[in-house]
Amino acid sequence: MKILTKIVSFAGLALTIVPPIMFYLGSVELDSAKVYMGVGMFMWFVSAPFWVNSKA
Amino acid sequence: MKNSLFKKIVAREEFERVSIPDDRLKGSKGFLGMYAGEHAAGTEFVIGPLFVAHGVSAGDLFVGLLIGNLLAVLSWGLITAPIAVKKRFTLYYQLERIAGKGVVNWYNLVNALMFCFLAGSMIAVSATAVGIPFNLEMPTLTDWMPRTSGWVITVLLMGAIITLVAIQGYSQVSKFANIMSPWMILIFAAAGIVGLAQLGVGSFDSLIATANEVIWTGVPMPGMTKFTIWHIIFFAWFCNMAMHIGMSDLTILRFAKSWKYGFLTFAGVYLGHFLAWLASGILYAVFLQANAASQEFAPGAIAYQTLGLAGAVCVVVAGWTTANPTIYRAGLALQGIFPKVPSWKITAIVGGITSLAACFPALVMRLLDFVALYGLLLMPMGAVIFADFYFSKKFGFQEEQALNSHTNFSMPAFLSWILTLAFCLFLNFSYGVDIFFLGLPGWFVAVAIFVVLSRIQYPLKKQLIA
Numbered sequence: 001m002k003i004l005t006k007i008v009s010f011a012g013l014a015l016t017i018v019p020p021i022m023f024y025l026g027s028v029e030l031d032s033a034k035v036y037m038g039v040g041m042f043m044w045f046v047s048a049p050f051w052v053n054s055k056a
Numbered sequence: 057m058k059n060s061l062f063k064k065i066v067a068r069e070e071f072e073r074v075s076i077p078d079d080r081l082k083g084s085k086g087f088l089g090m091y092a093g094e095h096a097a098g099t100e101f102v103i104g105p106l107f108v109a110h111g112v113s114a115g116d117l118f119v120g121l122l123i124g125n126l127l128a129v130l131s132w133g134l135i136t137a138p139i140a141v142k143k144r145f146t147l148y149y150q151l152e153r154i155a156g157k158g159v160v161n162w163y164n165l166v167n168a169l170m171f172c173f174l175a176g177s178m179i180a181v182s183a184t185a186v187g188i189p190f191n192l193e194m195p196t197l198t199d200w201m202p203r204t205s206g207w208v209i210t211v212l213l214m215g216a217i218i219t220l221v222a223i224q225g226y227s228q229v230s231k232f233a234n235i236m237s238p239w240m241i242l243i244f245a246a247a248g249i250v251g252l253a254q255l256g257v258g259s260f261d262s263l264i265a266t267a268n269e270v271i272w273t274g275v276p277m278p279g280m281t282k283f284t285i286w287h288i289i290f291f292a293w294f295c296n297m298a299m300h301i302g303m304s305d306l307t308i309l310r311f312a313k314s315w316k317y318g319f320l321t322f323a324g325v326y327l328g329h330f331l332a333w334l335a336s337g338i339l340y341a342v343f344l345q346a347n348a349a350s351q352e353f354a355p356g357a358i359a360y361q362t363l364g365l366a367g368a369v370c371v372v373v374a375g376w377t378t379a380n381p382t383i384y385r386a387g388l389a390l391q392g393i394f395p396k397v398p399s400w401k402i403t404a405i406v407g408g409i410t411s412l413a414a415c416f417p418a419l420v421m422r423l424l425d426f427v428a429l430y431g432l433l434l435m436p437m438g439a440v441i442f443a444d445f446y447f448s449k450k451f452g453f454q455e456e457q458a459l460n461s462h463t464n465f466s467m468p469a470f471l472s473w474i475l476t477l478a479f480c481l482f483l484n485f486s487y488g489v490d491i492f493f494l495g496l497p498g499w500f501v502a503v504a505i506f507v508v509l510s511r512i513q514y515p516l517k518k519q520l521i522a
Contacts, residue, residue: 013242016366035364037246037363037365037367053231
């Protein structure tokens with residue numbers, strides 16, 4: 001379960017940083033990049049609480 | 057402060073008045089993570105754009121940040137950390153041993169007030185994002201007073217919520233901030249990338265041209281003073297003056313296994329005070345391109361325009377996660393003065409002051425000056441700790457004079473504080489020396505005054521005879 005939430009979290013982080021890079025390279029429109037970043041934020045918010053603090 | 061290490065440090069019952077035992081020392085990884093998270097905060101959304109508004113040039117900013125941040129890291133590593141690992145006391149207890157409880161109470165009062173204003177500015181920053189769906193009229197660069205009743209209501213509501221959360225305790229907020237930290241750092245990076253794309257940067261040459269001609273043009277906005285490389289160097293060096301040469305971070309670094317951990321602050325300053333300041337400056341330049349000659353200064357709206365919902369949420373989260381521990385710290389400082397008042401009452405009072413302060417956009421628009429003032433006000437006490445540690449034996453006065461002479465009020469420490477601030481005020485009023493440059497001469501003056509007065513009032517010979 002923890003592995004699954006970690007995968008979702010890192011996918012969320014990827015959706016936060018990859019669309020801006022793709023926008024910079026001209027592969028995606030800004031509006032789409034904003035949507036992907038919003039989805040990435042949601043994925044990080046719902047998954048990270050399950051594992052980020054558990055290591056501490 | 058965003059992780060379990062800080063939670064341990066602020067746990068009030070833990071090692072408040074004793075040296076940290078060896079088995080409770082922390083490794084370098086915890087410090088690296090904590091500093092990386094700590095310096096990518098709500099203030100970064102304001103400072104980067106204010107550099108743009110102050111008309112700093114691209115070259116001055118880049119070189120100034122490299123040098124200023126390096127000086128800050130060296131200050132932590134060479135001045136704060138060696139004393140922290142040798143003594144292993146909190147700032148407050150170390151200061152109490154030198155200056156006495158009476159002086160520490162005054163220090164706590166000033167500290168608490170400064171924390172309230174800092175937290176207030178962060179609530180205001182968050183409000184610029186929260187107000188977007190309500191079409192709230194945003195403050196402008198020259199605003200000192202609130203523009204609309206809607207702004208006041210938004211800020212007071214946010215202040216009330218943040219205060220209620222702070223009353224519940226620090227733990228949950230710390231966990232939340234810990235979770236948000238990696239995402240926020242990526243949002244800052246995303247801001248820079250999207251911003252550069254929107255400004256048409258496609259190569260290294262166009263990056264240099266855009267940086268010089270569009271983003272950091274060297275021309276200040278109307279009503280703003282011109283910043284030079286010296287402003288940037290000294291601001292980057294001294295924006296955390298209270299923490300390094302002001303010695304606040306004794307409380308954190310006392311847990312370090314080695315004094316070299318002080319240098320780990322590089323992770324924080326070069327992420328937060330370099331990458332994040334550059335990125336938020338780029339965001340503001342994009343905003344200015346789309347809203348030519350606009351005087352509006354609203355980090356939330358600026359981030360929303362370029363990054364959409366994720367940008368606006370990041371501003372709210374960054375402001376909140378900075379405001380909340382700051383309110384908590386202000387409460388701790390005040391509780392040192394009023395130990396019998398319940399902590400929830402103290403936090404409620406602090407939250408009330410903070411919320412009122414947040415109504416005034418001046419705290420955001422003059423954040424650079426405020427941050428400099430905050431460090432300057434607390435710095436002399438750090439100089440006192442430094443002088444006590446290194447010069448007491450060399451110049452022949454009692455080490456930890458309040459403790460060893462059983463007094464609650466060390467006049468040399470108190471006068472070092474007051475006279476140093478008077479000296480800085482004199483430099484500012486009489487010679488027009490900018491507030492950003494007062495910390496350096498002030499520190500030397502504070503050390504000199506403390507050494508001379510201590511030599512007179514607490515000479516080592518007296519202690520030996522006694």
